[in-house]
Amino acid sequence: MDDVEDKVRAVLVGVLSNGxxxxxxxxxxxxxxxxxxxxxxxxxxxLGIEDTFDLELDYENLELDHLRxxxxxxxxxxxxxxxx
Numbered sequence: 001m002d003d004v005e006d007k008v009r010a011v012l013v014g015v016l017s018n019g020x021x022x023x024x025x026x027x028x029x030x031x032x033x034x035x036x037x038x039x040x041x042x043x044x045x046x047l048g049i050e051d052t053f054d055l056e057l058d059y060e061n062l063e064l065d066h067l068r069x070x071x072x073x074x075x076x077x078x079x080x081x082x083x084x
Contacts, residue, residue, distance in 0.1 A: 004053075004074040011048040012070075015041050027074075031067040055081045 009022040016035060031037060037045060046057055058080060066076040 002074070004078055005070050007052050008049065008070050008074050008077065011045060011052055015045045015048060025070060027071040028069045030069060031073060032064065049077065053077055053081050 005027055006022065009025045012025060012031065012035065013020060013022050015037070020035075025035075029035065031045070032042075046062075049055075050057055055077070062076070066073055
C-alpha cells in the first residue's frame with residue numbers, strides 16, 4: 001500500500017472506532033459493504049479525507065463505486081490531489 005491508501009485507512013479507523021486497526025483493512029476492503037458505514041459515519045469519513053488531504057471532494061462526481069475499495073477511493077483522491 002502507498003501513503004494515500006495508508007491515510008485513507010487511518011481516517012476510516014478513526015471513524016469506525018470499533019477496535020479495527022489500519023493493518024486489518026485490506027486495499028480491496030469495501031468501505032460501505034464490508035465496514036457498514038452509516039450515513040453519519042460516511043459524512044465523517046469524507047470530511048476526514050478532506051481535512052487529511054487538504055482538498056475538497058467533488059461530490060457531484062463521487063460515486064458509490066469509488067468507495068468499493070480502499071484502492072479505488074485512494075485513486076479518486078489522487079485524481080483530486082495529484083501531490084497527495
